[in-house]
Amino acid sequence: TPRLRILKRIIYGTALGTISYTGWLMYRNRNPAEQQPFDPSKKTMVLLGTGWGSTTILKNLDTENFNVVVVSPRNYFLFTPLLPSCTVGTIENRSIMEPVRLLMRHKNREVKFYEAECTDIDAEKKELVLERRKSSEGQTEKIIINYDYLVVGVGGTVNTFGTPGVEENACFLKEMGDARKIRRRLIDCVEKASFDHISEAERDRLLHMVVVGGGPTGIEYAGELHDFLEDDLAQWYPGLADRVRITLVEALPNVLPAFDKKLIDYTQSTFSDNKITILTRTMVKEVKDKSFIVQNPDGTRSEIPYGLLVWATGIKSQPVVNKIREQFSAAQTNGRGLLVDEYMRVKGAKDVWALGDCALSGYAPLAQVAAQQGKWLSRNLNKLSKKHAEDPDADMFALIEKSRPFKYSSQGSLAYIGSEKAIADLPFFNRNITAGGIATFWFWKSAYLSELFSLRNSTLVASDWVKRYFFGRDISRE
Ligand code: FAD
Ligand code: NAI
Missing domain, CATH: 3.50.50.100 (FAD/NAD(P)-binding domain)
Structure with a gap:
């Protein structure tokens, strides 16, 4: 029918336009x-x-x-x-x-x-x-x-707040070099823990992953770590996966202080389902090479062994x-x-x-x-x-x-919390709407994909997501 023909032309036209525009962008980028x-x-x-x-x-x-x-x-x-x-x-x-x-x-x-x-x-x-x-x-x-x-x-x-031992023993998560170091240390811990010749206490220490700071950086890292354990470690190190523990330590009464209360509760219950232990009102006082010291909510101090410790307490x-x-x-x-x-x-x-x-x-x-x-x-x-x-x-x-003075217009906050779930606190006609779950995760993915700096970055990130889906994450240590 004529209507169908018009629709077909529009679809073909849009597809051709998109392909030509992308081709032109790629050409201009290289030349x-x-x-x-x-x-x-x-x-x-x-x-x-x-x-x-x-x-x-x-x-x-x-x-x-x-x-x-x-x-x-x-x-x-x-x-x-x-x-x-x-x-x-x-x-x-x-x-x-x-x-x-x-x-x-x-x-x-x-x-x-x-x-x-x-x-x-x-x-x-x-x-x-x-x-x-x-x-x-x-x-x-x-x-x-x-x-x-x-x-x-x-x-x-x-910011280490001058906490002794942090610079020497912890990993940070601020620059690309930090992410590289975390990835290396994580695989290191797991490989060392798979030796038969170590004590059970040492194996438990190596498999205890700790995140200090319950701001968005610490939460997102803990979420990613959980996914890695669930999706990959469980397959390739079946004897160890069950023994891995993730602990997040936060000095305040709850994590994500800047987010809406509903989203804080949602994150804490998702972490609990994912067997991530959250220690609130607990402050890290010192980090040694194999253990760290915390001040508990009742004021007492304890020493806890760890294999990998990521310090994410702000800047x-x-x-x-x-x-x-x-x-x-x-x-x-x-x-x-x-x-x-x-x-x-x-x-x-x-x-x-x-x-x-x-x-x-x-x-x-x-x-x-x-x-x-x-x-x-x-x-x-x-x-x-x-x-x-x-x-x-x-x-x-x-x-x-x-000029008119600068005024910030908030686009809202998004954070990934693991197991394909994200939380969102978005401004909507002078009100804030909050959402958490799998649909929010897809929104998080598409928002970041569209915000990436270049077509090249978006293409690479999209292909990494597809690659991970089909082949899993790479567990080789660089
Ligand atoms: P930066 O982006 O930190 O850049 C500083 C630049 O200065 C770098 O190039 C650095 O190499 C350079 N530099 C440093 N010292 C010197 C020097 N002495 N001389 C010259 N150059 C120097 N914010 C959000 O809004 N949403 C998010 O989802 C989000 N996620 C984050 C996740 C992580 C893991 C982290 C660490 C931060 C995140 N943030 C997020 C915060 C955001 O990254 C920062 O607010 C943002 O990077 C600040 O931008 P900037 O230009 O001020 O500094
Ligand atoms: P942050 O400052 O937001 O959180 C740090 C947390 O560490 C605080 O809750 C603090 O109470 C806790 N802390 C400090 N010292 C401690 C100690 N000794 N023991 C235990 N807990 C301790 O820092 P973060 O997460 O690194 O974020 C920095 C900035 O980047 C923030 O503005 C944040 O909003 C932004 N960001 C935003 C993201 C997003 O929107 N998705 C993701 C990551 C960062």
Whole structure:
């Protein structure tokens, strides 16, 4: 019938359009256009970091009116929400890493990248001290570069609260190197536990996996670990799987303090079904190489043996942030980060902005906050740079006040809790809707798939999920 024919044409047309658009994206990705060279007559904007904040700026910044320099100890962007999946091999590491040079090579003007850590700043001279690794033995070299405008997006670093033994004995879950280390140690524990020649107490110790911190990082990691034990370990180490124990230790009365009460209860009951022990009101006081000491709810202390311990108790300031604060000590009075105003200007500074986890802007340290700040700042810098091109003396740092101040719009919170279940706390017409379960898990998957940085990342993550479904996770130790 004619209607059916029209429908067929629409379907064929859409499919053809999607295939052509994807093909064009892939072609453009592999074949970037010629770039304009660095222009000494233009101002230099230095971006510190290649995380959510700085990379969003780099992606959206118009390089027509700036020379852009990026400084970061890692030459890639990391999609942190899926990092817990890399600790057990649900997703392969490179699937959530995007080389920053791919992004830089697509800008109109050449962008410089220094794989180095910024360690100090001289705000008077507008100079930055960079430290780059010179050799694999850990030798470093100092370099000094200048900036006209500086954007600080260095994130945070793991907070151990000075707990003895954590740095030496625990694994963190912040960077890709951490996920790699966890995966290696996990397989190490299981392989060692499969020897006949060890005592039963030693076998139980090796198979006791501990997570410290019941925030979203600790919860997602415990969920992934449970899936690995259930789906893979049980098949390949049948004699051991039943003896593996997972314990999550949280100092507060419940896990996930930032989530809705219903979702906290749902998570705790899912963990209980999955035989994950949650110790609340229990604080880890020391981590030794084979055991850790906790303060129990009644104030007594106990020593508990473990094989693998993952420390996920939140973040604190990077050392360079403290150096920047020292330069503007009169205005920078909070040790937790850089105080910024509603235009993301570092208080007390000139021509320095900060965003993301290193900035104290009144919002939680979240990827979505850093990304929205990055979008806001790049949009306004693009507008101002046009004014700057007309009048080189225009003061962008002062003029940004003419823009509408930054306001964060929450897209809600999602977290994976294991056994193909996720929880969601989503804003909906000035109300929050909460959901947990398998449907939420599929929503979680599709949301993250669509948010991944590039078509390449989305393709790799989707294929990892399919691969895991058919072949299971890879249990070889790298
Ligand atoms: P980051 O993304 O941490 O980037 C900092 C960058 O600065 C890095 O490139 C780093 O190498 C670089 N750097 C560090 N020191 C220096 C230096 N001295 N000089 C130059 N560069 C430096 N948030 C959500 O909203 N949703 C989630 O689902 C979510 N899941 C998470 C899961 C995990 C496991 C973790 C650890 C975090 C998660 N977060 C999530 C939080 C989110 O990742 C952070 O809020 C976000 O990364 C902050 O972005 P940022 O740009 O400020 O810093
Ligand atoms: P967090 O700060 O959210 O939670 C850390 C937890 O560790 C706290 O509940 C704290 O009480 C506990 N703790 C601290 N010291 C302890 C000790 N000695 N013993 C026992 N418990 C201790 O940290 P997290 O989970 O690393 O998250 C950091 C940021 O990243 C947060 O803003 C979080 O919202 C965000 N994030 C968001 C995710 C999501 O939305 N899915 C996933 C992961 C992180």
